[in-house]
Amino acid sequence: MTDSRNLFNKVWDLHACQTLPSGQDQLFIGLHLIHEVTSPQAFAILRERNLKVAYPERTVATVDHIVPTQSTARPFVDLLAEEMMSAIEKNCRDFGIRLFDLVDNRQGVVHIVGPEQGLTLPGMTIACGDSHTSTHGAFGSIAFGIGTSQVADVLATQTLALARPKVRKVEVTGQLKPGVYAKDVILHIIRKLGVQGGVGYAYEYAGDVFDRMSMEERMTVCNMSIEGGARCGYINPDQTTVDYIQGRPFAPQGEEFERAAKWWLSLASGKDAQFDDVVVFKAEEIEPTVTWGITPAQSVGVKETLPTISSFPADDQKVISEAFQYMDLKEGQPIQGLKINVAFIGSCTNGRISDLREAARIVKGRHVAAGVKALVVPGSQLVRKQAMEEGLDKIFEEAGFEWRGAGCSMCLAMNPDKLQGNEVCASSSNRNFKGRQGSPTGRTLLMSPAMVAAAAVTGAVTDVRELE
Amino acid sequence: MVQAITQVTGSAVPLLLDDIDTDRIIPARFLRCVTFDGLGEHAFEDDRIQDPAHPFNKAQFQGGKILVAGRNFGCGSSREHAPQALMRWGIQAIIAESYAEIFFGNCVSLGIPCVRASRADLEALTKLISADPRTSVAIDLLAQTVTAQSEGGQQLKANVEIPPGARQSLTTGGWDFLGQLLDGEPKVRAQVAKIPYLQKFAVAT
Numbered sequence: 001m002t003d004s005r006n007l008f009n010k011v012w013d014l015h016a017c018q019t020l021p022s023g024q025d026q027l028f029i030g031l032h033l034i035h036e037v038t039s040p041q042a043f044a045i046l047r048e049r050n051l052k053v054a055y056p057e058r059t060v061a062t063v064d065h066i067v068p069t070q071s072t073a074r075p076f077v078d079l080l081a082e083e084m085m086s087a088i089e090k091n092c093r094d095f096g097i098r099l100f101d102l103v104d105n106r107q108g109v110v111h112i113v114g115p116e117q118g119l120t121l122p123g124m125t126i127a128c129g130d131s132h133t134s135t136h137g138a139f140g141s142i143a144f145g146i147g148t149s150q151v152a153d154v155l156a157t158q159t160l161a162l163a164r165p166k167v168r169k170v171e172v173t174g175q176l177k178p179g180v181y182a183k184d185v186i187l188h189i190i191r192k193l194g195v196q197g198g199v200g201y202a203y204e205y206a207g208d209v210f211d212r213m214s215m216e217e218r219m220t221v222c223n224m225s226i227e228g229g230a231r232c233g234y235i236n237p238d239q240t241t242v243d244y245i246q247g248r249p250f251a252p253q254g255e256e257f258e259r260a261a262k263w264w265l266s267l268a269s270g271k272d273a274q275f276d277d278v279v280v281f282k283a284e285e286i287e288p289t290v291t292w293g294i295t296p297a298q299s300v301g302v303k304e305t306l307p308t309i310s311s312f313p314a315d316d317q318k319v320i321s322e323a324f325q326y327m328d329l330k331e332g333q334p335i336q337g338l339k340i341n342v343a344f345i346g347s348c349t350n351g352r353i354s355d356l357r358e359a360a361r362i363v364k365g366r367h368v369a370a371g372v373k374a375l376v377v378p379g380s381q382l383v384r385k386q387a388m389e390e391g392l393d394k395i396f397e398e399a400g401f402e403w404r405g406a407g408c409s410m411c412l413a414m415n416p417d418k419l420q421g422n423e424v425c426a427s428s429s430n431r432n433f434k435g436r437q438g439s440p441t442g443r444t445l446l447m448s449p450a451m452v453a454a455a456a457v458t459g460a461v462t463d464v465r466e467l468e
Numbered sequence: 469m470v471q472a473i474t475q476v477t478g479s480a481v482p483l484l485l486d487d488i489d490t491d492r493i494i495p496a497r498f499l500r501c502v503t504f505d506g507l508g509e510h511a512f513e514d515d516r517i518q519d520p521a522h523p524f525n526k527a528q529f530q531g532g533k534i535l536v537a538g539r540n541f542g543c544g545s546s547r548e549h550a551p552q553a554l555m556r557w558g559i560q561a562i563i564a565e566s567y568a569e570i571f572f573g574n575c576v577s578l579g580i581p582c583v584r585a586s587r588a589d590l591e592a593l594t595k596l597i598s599a600d601p602r603t604s605v606a607i608d609l610l611a612q613t614v615t616a617q618s619e620g621g622q623q624l625k626a627n628v629e630i631p632p633g634a635r636q637s638l639t640t641g642g643w644d645f646l647g648q649l650l651d652g653e654p655k656v657r658a659q660v661a662k663i664p665y666l667q668k669f670a671v672a673t
Contacts (some may be wrong), residue, residue, distance in 0.1 A: 147574035
């Protein structure tokens with residue numbers, strides 16, 4: 001008999017320990033990732049209640065949000081950051097949790113480190129006090145962000161109380177046009193389904209476009225599920241997944257790997273799998289996409305002009321007007337040619353080696369435009385090392401980019417990397433919220449790393465295809 | 469067991485905007501902390517600086533217990549600092565058109581009921597409390613209603629919704645899940661034996 005459950009429900013069923021009085025399930029969490037920002041108060045809860053960490057080997061810690069990308073000398077200049085760093089060091093020591101700290105070359109942005117180390121595996125439930133935990137869904141796991149009270153729940157019990165969401169299949173079929181990247185695919189999906197279209201759903205990304213993607217591209221897509229309101233997004237495991245995992249430090253080895261791979265592949269949603277909803281997009285309709293507003297759904301293709309306020313439904317017009325006002329942009333103006341002040345390549349969305357290679361390919365032999373500050377922040381120390389072995393750092397530095405250490409950097413500005421005043425930043429990160437990049441009046445344009453590279457060398461939003 | 473929450477009554481703060489993300493509720497620079505103490509005074513800090521008319525700036529809305537918001541409230545970052553900041557500012561319940569999921573879950577964990585109301589009812593409620601900030605607003609989680617009574621005698625009654633799991637947890641004092649999860653330990657152990665990656669991939673599925 002074939003299993004008509006989709007991957008999400010197979011994995012959920014396997015981890016559901018019992019139904020709680022609220023009707024929610026008590027769900028076992030296979031991998032818990034923690035970082036310095038959302039964990040200290042959770043450890044405080046454990047201490048208050050005199051609790052231990054139930055499965056210390058199933059939690060892994062690293063540091064990323066507050067890490068300075070220029071000098072990691074201790075103590076940090078920012079004493080608040082230093083206090084947080086000391087707190088996670090002490091908490092991991094006291095509770096027996098593995099920590100990839102700054103002197104460990106496995107340190108990096110938590111969502112880059114998990115897959116890189118082979119901690120992230122198909123069929124797992126993965127939680128982290130960070131909304132971009134959806135990244136790990138690229139492996140066919142159920143991965144989602146949680147708050148600090150829930151971090152305490154996982155530490156103390158390795159479980160969470162959760163209601164099962166519905167599952168929407170988001171299919172993209174056909175051939176992507178040249179210059180269109182995974183980032184453009186997810187920005188397009190969010191633009192079409194809206195920033196709250198995914199609330200109450202997990203997204204299964206399916207179709208030949210995702211089948212052909214590398215694991216790194218799949219991670220970019222799943223990473224931004226939360227920007228479309230879906231707490232969790234995933235892609236079915238296939239041979240690409242298995243090949244990526246093989247040989248990674250924490251992945252199963254030898255015969256165990258063979259058994260694992262067989263199980264992983266068996267989890268994929270079958271042809272007759274059931275979904276609560278299905279939407280289909282054509283790959284050919286996706287353009288290099290740039291956000292112009294203050295939510296990740298407020299985007300246009302690079303050749304388009306900005307929409308008019310009146311083209312939106314009445315209920316949406318207030319937030320659209322707010323976006324135009326904050327961004328200081330006009331209805332109907334082209335996005336191409338919009339001047340930028342800063343270019344940022346990095347983040348859990350686009351800070352992987354393939355992102356840096358693609359950006360380097362665009363900047364090679366060119367130079368950052370006058371007056372533009374441009375920085376490249378590898379997502380992990382190992383990504384940085386790999387890039388340097390390939391000479392990418394030289395390409396970036398010769399082009400006038402700053403080559404930094406690993407961390408979250410200017411994606412969220414909890415560290416020294418911040419926009420100033422109302423600067424406009426071409427950014428490969430995930431959020432263009434008001435003030436997101438550290439200046440309360442700073443402005444963010446989200447785009448693919450290649451498009452950021454193109455903007456950096458021309459000083460304005462540019463169709464990367466014109467530089468090829 | 470924590471306290472059962474069946475109703476919240478008090479004055480309200482109107483903030484009928486859509487897609488308010490948690491970076492706006494509490495800007496990231498205030499997350500450089502190891503406790504949640506003191507977050508209340510920074511709630512909506514950048515919005516308040518840029519907009520002197522922001523309701524959190526206005527004397528007449530200080531002491532408000534119920535926040536009235538729009539669609540997709542609390543989207544973006546999972547930071548529990550956001551509901552912690554609102555709670556420490558004085559907010560005890562939220563009425564909005566809809567919520568982002570992680571924010572909603574964080575609120576339940578803190579005992580902050582988040583109920584949904586229709587746009588039309590939210591607009592009517594906003595009008596009432598803007599005209600008379602001393603309007604008393606009451607959310608009843610059992611009846612799933614909101615009632616408002618202005619000092620001038622104007623009244624409003626509307627239906628609200630809250631998902632059954634959250635409603636059950638809040639109204640029975642079961643919203644601090646940690647105790648229940650700890651009690652489930654024998655069932656967790658039994659489940660662990662069935663999960664392939666916890667058993668070297670040597671269990672039949």
